[in-house]
Every structure is written in structure tokens, then in C-alpha cells.
Amino acid sequence: xxxxxxxxxxxxxxxxxxxxxxxxxxxxxxxxxxxxxxxxxxxxxxxxxxxxxxxxx
Amino acid sequence: xxxxxxxxxxxxxxxxxxxxxxxxxxxxxxxxxxxxxxxxxxxxxxxxxxxxxxxxxxxxxxxxxxxxxxxxxxxxxxxxxxxxxxxxxxxxxxxxxxxxxxxxxxxxxxxxxxxxxxxxxxxxxxxxxxxxxxxxxxxxxxxxxxxxxxxxxxxxxxxxxxxxxxxxxxxxxxxxxxxxxxxxxxxxxxxxxxxxxxxxxxxxxxxxxxxxxxxxxxxxxxxxxxxxxxxxxxxxxxxxxxxxxxxxxxxxxxxxxxxxxxxxxxxxxxxxxxxxxxxxxxxxxxxxxxxxxxxxxxxxxxxxxxxxxxxxxxxxxxxxxxxxxxxxxxxxxxxxxxxxxxxxxxxxxxxxxxxxxxxxxxxxxxxxxxxxxxxxxxxxxxxxxxxxxxxxxxxxxxxxxxxxxxxxxxxxxxxxxxxxxxxxxxxxxxxxxxxxxxxxxxxxxxxxxxxxxxxxxxxxxxxxxxxxxxxxxxxxxxxxxxxxxxxxxxxxxxxxxxxxxxxxxxxxxxxxxxxxxxxxxxxxxxxxxxxxxxxxxxxx
Numbered sequence: 001x002x003x004x005x006x007x008x009x010x011x012x013x014x015x016x017x018x019x020x021x022x023x024x025x026x027x028x029x030x031x032x033x034x035x036x037x038x039x040x041x042x043x044x045x046x047x048x049x050x051x052x053x054x055x056x057x
Numbered sequence: 058x059x060x061x062x063x064x065x066x067x068x069x070x071x072x073x074x075x076x077x078x079x080x081x082x083x084x085x086x087x088x089x090x091x092x093x094x095x096x097x098x099x100x101x102x103x104x105x106x107x108x109x110x111x112x113x114x115x116x117x118x119x120x121x122x123x124x125x126x127x128x129x130x131x132x133x134x135x136x137x138x139x140x141x142x143x144x145x146x147x148x149x150x151x152x153x154x155x156x157x158x159x160x161x162x163x164x165x166x167x168x169x170x171x172x173x174x175x176x177x178x179x180x181x182x183x184x185x186x187x188x189x190x191x192x193x194x195x196x197x198x199x200x201x202x203x204x205x206x207x208x209x210x211x212x213x214x215x216x217x218x219x220x221x222x223x224x225x226x227x228x229x230x231x232x233x234x235x236x237x238x239x240x241x242x243x244x245x246x247x248x249x250x251x252x253x254x255x256x257x258x259x260x261x262x263x264x265x266x267x268x269x270x271x272x273x274x275x276x277x278x279x280x281x282x283x284x285x286x287x288x289x290x291x292x293x294x295x296x297x298x299x300x301x302x303x304x305x306x307x308x309x310x311x312x313x314x315x316x317x318x319x320x321x322x323x324x325x326x327x328x329x330x331x332x333x334x335x336x337x338x339x340x341x342x343x344x345x346x347x348x349x350x351x352x353x354x355x356x357x358x359x360x361x362x363x364x365x366x367x368x369x370x371x372x373x374x375x376x377x378x379x380x381x382x383x384x385x386x387x388x389x390x391x392x393x394x395x396x397x398x399x400x401x402x403x404x405x406x407x408x409x410x411x412x413x414x415x416x417x418x419x420x421x422x423x424x425x426x427x428x429x430x431x432x433x434x435x436x437x438x439x440x441x442x443x444x445x446x447x448x449x450x451x452x453x454x455x456x457x458x459x460x461x462x463x464x465x466x467x468x469x470x471x472x473x474x475x476x477x478x479x480x481x482x483x484x485x486x487x488x489x490x491x492x493x494x495x496x497x498x499x500x501x502x503x504x505x506x507x508x509x510x511x512x513x514x515x516x517x518x519x520x521x522x523x524x525x526x527x528x529x530x531x532x533x534x535x536x537x538x539x540x541x542x543x544x545x546x547x548x549x550x551x552x553x554x555x556x557x558x559x560x561x562x563x564x565x566x567x568x569x570x571x572x573x574x575x576x577x578x579x580x581x582x583x584x585x586x587x588x589x590x591x592x593x594x595x596x597x
Contacts (some may be wrong), residue, residue: 006312007313013134017134028362
């Protein structure tokens with residue numbers, strides 16, 4: 001087996017590397033389309049009103 | 058080169074030119090040029106982030122370091138995925154995106170500057186990027202050029218020039234839209250090439266288990282005998298010198314961690330894993346990508362794509378890098394990788410050209426050119442916008458009609474500086490990995506506390522942010538110039554002023570612990586300062 005050739009430190013890194021990749025995949029699948037926040041924010045609107053927004057800020 | 062290779066290269070360049078043109082056609086406002094209009098597809102965004110993140114520095118530079126120091130580099134892959142993708146996208150991505158939109162920020166320094174209502178922070182951030190990013194850019198240029206030299210057997214300077222000219226073209230024309238589209242294409246090429254590489258390498262050495270288990274035998278045959286040789290008898294910078302150095306640092310084999318708290322252990326954990334792994338969170342050219350998507354869903358989807366992409370890139374190349382020792386031992390007269398190739402940065406290019414069939418070398422050529430160009434284009438874009446948007450526009454007045462022109466001129470100037478550095482740095486040992494680690498550590502020290510504070514801590518003040526950036530800049534620079542042995546020795550200022558190469562010469566423990574501590578230190582300083590201000594105002 002691959003991990004048996006590593007010592008504890010490297011073996012841990014090997015497992016954590018795989019586990020973190022798996023975490024990313026699972027998270028991505030679960031939250032693929034879960035967010036219900038605003039879908040589109042028109043940045044071009046911001047561009048047009050940039051001077052006013054800057055003044056407000 | 059045969060006819061088919063010529064045709065494929067021309068096709069590749071034509072597709073890049075086309076994507077640059079698409080970016081150019083779709084670029085109608087400064088938001089389009091600076092943040093790709095804010096409506097990027099998650100697949101493009103994730104691959105662009107990954108391809109920018111993973112450069113030739115990771116493949117050629119750190120792949121070569123894996124051949125030298127072994128699989129302990131897998132800690133970096135873990136940090137790359139867990140911190141660089143999961144933490145970055147899940148916890149930082151959406152707050153950054155929302156804050157960027159609310160503040161109408163187009164660059165990373167602008168995000169920080171507007172968050173703290175400080176023109177100074179934006180200008181200071183822009184200046185720091187302009188000063189320090191060429192170091193990393195030159196490392197990426199060297200990595201890509203080394204492979205062109207190995208493949209085409211051409212002059213290093215010619216290869217350097219050709220690559221720089223091509224990247225300049227589509228960055229100038231297409232802005233971030235062009236950059237991200239080409240990044241995505243290049244990410245796909247890198248991914249496919251890396252999967253084929255893994256299959257072919259482990260097939261050539263008898264499988265994953267066999268290849269990795271043979272590493273111990275190769276270490277015993279080629280490195281262990283050096284334990285009786287004094288390092289002073291070895292030629293400085295030679296392969297045996299480097300291997301002996303690794304033993305002196307506490308490395309015990311390619312499948313083992315260095316001795317706990319030895320210089321090698323600290324190098325792997327603080328400089329490589331933490332320095333590069335954490336430093337990625339505050340990379341200006343990566344943070345700006347969070348502002349290019351329209352909703353959190355795109356970021357969630359990018360987590361999946363990014364996780365797979367990064368493990369396929371760094372996980373594979375570090376494992377392959379270390380097992381090149383087995384291949385060279387078996388097929389090159391009992392020598393390990395460094396002994397066969399002569400240098401850390403030469404291992405991967407030499408291995409691909411010597412061990413793999415010609416057709417794969419050709420595919421890998423594109424993967425490496427893609428890795429180099431995707432990172433370079435983003436770096437040049439970040440440096441150009443730092444000059445045009447963050448420095449010039451802030452100092453010359455907003456909506457200056459010349460700011461986009463200045464950005465483009467800035468890109469050209471920074472390319473010239475980066476190419477010049479790549480010209481001079483090429484002969485330095487392990488310069489690619491070192492420059493990358495230094496730049497990532499600088500970003501972590503200078504930008505990360507302010508960035509985190511800006512996102513998550515309402516009580517962080519403008520003065521706290523400025524103090525944090527100053528502390529990070531001064532201490533990291535001081536450490537590099539006067540303390541961290543290799544950099545201090547190369548720069549020579551410490552020797553000139555104090556007569557020694559490093560103020561901590563001989564104290565390996567402290568010399569090795571070089572980068573990660575600055576981040577926490579800067580955090581503490583900014584935190585204390587901001588807290589103090591808040592407490593003071595509450596008392597009043």
C-alpha cells in the first residue's frame with residue numbers, strides 16, 4: 001500500500017491531502033445550487049454611478 | 058520540430074489570440090478590464106484561480122524540490138487544497154465578493170483602501186505589489202523558460218523573450234476577461250497533462266507502491282554514503298552538496314519527515330507549507346477573482362473544481378518529483394535525480410524530455426507553457442492595475458482618462474523588470490521555489506491581517522490596518538535582508554554592515570523559522586492596536 005511506505009509525518013500529509021480534496025468535492029456537490037442570495041449584481045450600474053457612490057462612501 | 062508540432066503550436070497560439078480577442082471585444086468598461094465584468098462562469102473562475110495559483114514555480118520549482126527533499130512536500134499540497142481552496146472559497150470568497158461590490162472595488166489594494174477609507178492603504182498596497190511581485194513573476198518566467206530550453210534546445214534568453222512577448226500581447230488586449238478565458242483553457246491542458254504524467258511515470262517504474270518503496274533503497278545507495286563526507290569537501294551548489302545539505306538540515310529520506318524541529322522540518326512546515334499555503338490567501342491576483350463572479354453559488358461550485366484541480370497538480374507533481382530519483386537510479390547508471398540533472402530547477406524539464414516519449418513531452422510543453430502563461434498574465438495584470446488604478450489614479454485624481462493607458466504602460470514596464478530579474482536569477486539554486494515562498498510570505502505578512510480584519514472585524518481601524526501593513530513590511534524585509542541566511546547572504550547588506558552573512562548565523566533553529574511567525578506577529582500588532590483604540594474610545 002502507498003501510505004505504508006511513508007513515515008507518520010508524510011503519511012499524515014498524504015491522508016490529509018486526499019481528505020481535503022474529498023471535502024472540497026462533497027462541499028461543492030452539497031452547496032452546488034443552495035445559495036439564495038442575490039443572483040446578479042449589475043456592476044455596470046455601479047460604474048455609471050461610481051462618482052455618486054464614492055461621494056456617499 | 059516536425060510539421061505537426063509546428064501546426065499544433067500555431068493552433069495553440071491562434072486559440073490564445075482568439076480568446077484574447079474575445080476578451081478585448083467584451084471589454085467595454087473599467088470593470089470589464091479589471092474584474093471581468095463580475096459575471097464570470099464558475100468553471101472559468103475556478104480553473105482560472107487554479108491555473109493562476111499553480112504556476113511553473115509549482116511544477117518545475119517545487120517538483121524539483123520534491124526530487125531533492127522528498128514527499129514531505131505533500132504538506133504543501135494539503136495546505137494548497139485545504140487553505141488555498143476550501144478556506145479561501147468557503148470563508149473568504151463571498152465576503153470578499155460582497156464587500157468588493159458594495160465598495161465598487163476593482164483591485165485588491167482598492168478593496169482594502171475603500172474598506173478603511175484610506176487612499177494611503179490603496180497606494181501603499183499598489184506600491185508593494187509593484188515592488189515585490191516581480192520577484193515571483195521572474196520565478197515563474199524562469200520555470201517556463203527552463204522547459205522551453207530543454208525541449209527546443211534553444212538559447213535561454215531567446216526563450217525568455219518569446220514567452221514574455223506572447224503573454225504581453227493578450228494581457229494588454231483582453232484585460233482580465235482575456236486572462237481568465239485563456240487561464241481556463243490552460244487549466245484544462247495542465248490537468249490532462251498531469252493525469253497522463255502520473256499514469257506514465259508510475260507505469261514506467263513498476264507502479265505506485267513499488268516506485269515509492271524503492272525511494273528508500275535509492276536514498277541508501279546515493280545519499281546515505283555522503284554522511285561520512287564533510288560538506289566542505291563538496292563543491293558548493295553541486296548535487297552532492299545539496300543532498301549533504303539536506304542531511305545536515307535533518308532530512309532522513311524521501312519518504313520521511315525531517316527530524317522534528319530541525320532546520321529542514323522548520324523549512325518544510327514554516328516556509329513551504331505555512332508560508333506558501335497561508336500566503337495564497339492574500340495573493341492580489343487571486344483575491345480579485347472572488348470579485349469576478351455574480352453569486353455565492355459560483356464560489357461553491359468552484360470549490361469542487363478547484364479541489365480536484367489542485368490535487369491533480371501539486372499532489373501528482375510532488376509524488377512524481379520524488380520518484381524521479383528511482384527512475385534516474387534505474388535508467389541512469391545508479392544516480393539520483395539531482396546527480397543526473399545537475400540542479401533542482403532542471404529535474405522536471407530534464408526528466409520529461411529524457412524519460413517520457415516525445416509526444417508526451419510535447420503535451421507537457423503546453424502544460425508548462427500554460428502554467429507559466431496563466432500565472433504570468435494574471436501577475437502582469439495585477440501589477441499593471443496596481444500602477445494604473447491604485448497608484449496613478451489615486452495620485453492623479455479619479456476617472457483620469459489616462460489611467461487605462463497607464464495600466465497598459467505599467468504592464469509593459471513590469472514585464473521588462475520581471476524579464477530582467479529572470480535573466481539575472483537563472484543560475485541561483487532552487488531560486489524558483491525560494492522566490493515563490495518569499496513572495497507568498499510577504500503577502501501573508503503585509504496584506505493578510507488587514508484583509509482578514511477588513512472582512513471580519515468591524516472594530517479594526519484605519520490606523521490599525523496601516524500599522525499592520527507597516528509592521529508586516531518592515532519585519533519581513535528586515536528578516537530577509539539581515540536574518541534568513543540564504544537571502545541575507547545573497548543580498549550582502551548584512552555582510553557589509555555587520556561583517557556576517559546573517560545576524561543569526563549558526564542559530565539554525567531561528568534561521569529556519571522564518572516566515573509563518575510574521576503573519577501572527579502582524580496579526581497581534583494590528584489586533585492590539587485596534588483593540589486599544591476601541592477601548593480608548595469606549596472609556597472616553
